[in-house]
Amino acid sequence: MPRPRPFDDAFGAELDRLFRWRRDVRHFQATSLPENMVAELVATASRAPSVGYSQPWRFVRVADAARRARIHAIFSACNAEALAAQPAERAALYARLKLSGLAEAPEHLAVFVDGEAPTGGGLGRATMPETLAFSAVLAIHTLWLAAAARGVGLGWVSILDPVAVAQALEVPAGWRLVAYLCLGYPVEPAETPELERCGWESRIAPSDLMLQR
């Protein structure tokens, strides 16, 4: 028989609200986060699942203004290329989208996967080596939810040349960029994705996402 439920219905309802509150945020207040918050969030993120218990996630808190400016320049160049590659009918809308909060966010956190980490002994990734990077993604999502529970927004910036970012941050050899994150208090929390509100894309019905075999 199932055991007594470990979490009650009220928690389940709040968790569901968290999943909706947790948006990709690109509009941040300038207000700083409490000094220890990033370290706390990294500690929580390190409780994420990982393939073979490899824990391959690595975090770089980017505080230096010159490094942040280099990251922002990499974003601007990549975003200009992406705009130029848009089909004509979407270019004007693309140009209006705000796709990062790099200029305003009080905290920048780059997340890498250590491709040479010996932890885990390779368990579980012989046939699907991408599960190592997936483990870092699980840590990012854990951090994202833990931040949201504190009222802190997160924006995942992927319009970046990952090799250029690794060079700009002088990380150890073998670290590959998984995500560059902006963190801060959101200007205006929202329960629908910004790309839905802007008319870029609409929501797929869950029933269209599942097959039975």
Place this chain on the structure above:
Amino acid sequence: MPRPRPFDDAFGAELDRLFRWRRDVRHFQATSLPENMVAELVATASRAPSVGYSQPWRFVRVADAARRARIHAIFSACNAEALAAQPAERAALYARLKLSGLAEAPEHLAVFVDGEAPTGGGLGRATMPETLAFSAVLAIHTLWLAAAARGVGLGWVSILDPVAVAQALEVPAGWRLVAYLCLGYPVEPAETPELERCGWESRIAPSDLMLQR
């Protein structure tokens, strides 16, 4: 100024407990899940973030006994190869590990990424195309936490040939396997990872995971 916090401290503490309760489960009770639970979990998972709002996750509920047997056979072959590749000093320990609950779990759910999904218009993935598969990982983690909040355990099986799994489940062309999940009530919930309890790997201190730049 920061707005009033959207979630209270009690919720934050329960969320932290959820992150610890959520283990990779390989020991399942045979008890069935309520009939609508998998569909509910898929609906919650579809609230996950995705690159460019692409929502590229696809779910296959595997109910047919013959298909499950084929998946189990693929796992057994891949796991035998992985055992043969272990260094001598780890082979005996590896052989003792229980690495899947495929035989007992009442529900099997395969998760794919649709590499040809037109949704999202390519936004955010020109320089980091792996973010499409990462989006499916975010959906899996959302599903994992939503299951845990209901007292349901999940085990992520990655010791599989992804192409053979796609063939066994006859999914549309362009779908790539991200994870094969077992779901059910855990035999014995635990707050430390099974691979830690078995002596396979130990925990890395969070302070060893972060650099400052």
